[in-house]
Amino acid sequence: MSLTIHLYYTGADGAARQFAQEMMESGLVERIRRQAGNERYAYFFPMEDPETVLLIDRWTDQQALDLHHQSEMMKEVAALREKYRLRLRAERYIDG
Numbered sequence: 180m181s182l183t184i185h186l187y188y189t190g191a192d193g194a195a196r197q198f199a200q201e202m203m204e205s206g207l208v209e210r211i212r213r214q215a216g217n218e219r220y221a222y223f224f225p226m227e228d229p230e231t232v233l234l235i236d237r238w239t240d241q242q243a244l245d246l247h248h249q250s251e252m253m254k255e256v257a258a259l260r261e262k263y264r265l266r267l268r269a270e271r272y273i274d275g
Contacts, residue, residue: 181218182244185270186234194263196224207255210255214250216243 188195197262199222202208212220237242247253260267 180240181274182238183219183272184234184236184238184244185272186236187270188205188265189228189231189268190263190265193230195230195248195265196264198259198263199232199234201245202256205255207230207259208251211247211252212267214243214247214252215271216240216246222267235239 183243188198202222208220208222211217216239217237218239219235221235223233223235225231225233238247
């Protein structure tokens with residue numbers, strides 16, 4: 180059973196895209212992708228909303244996701260989200 184999380188980061192004046200760019204350039208995305216249990220970690224840009232970025236985040240199971248949430252990397256993600264003053268909305272899907 181995999182878990183898929185859709186995270187919508189929304190800001191102003193291109194902040195969400197700048198956030199995603201910094202996540203990529205800093206190497207943080209690649210470090211997250213290498214975590215045990217990560218199956219997908221990819222950003223997408225909705226055509227109808229230039230101020231939002233969609234992250235599709237997929238994990239093998241709840242335990243892998245919990246370990247990710249407890250990792251030091253989450254502090255880095257939170258700091259960047261704060262830096263860019265982003266709002267966050269999440270949707271969770273269980274794939275069986």
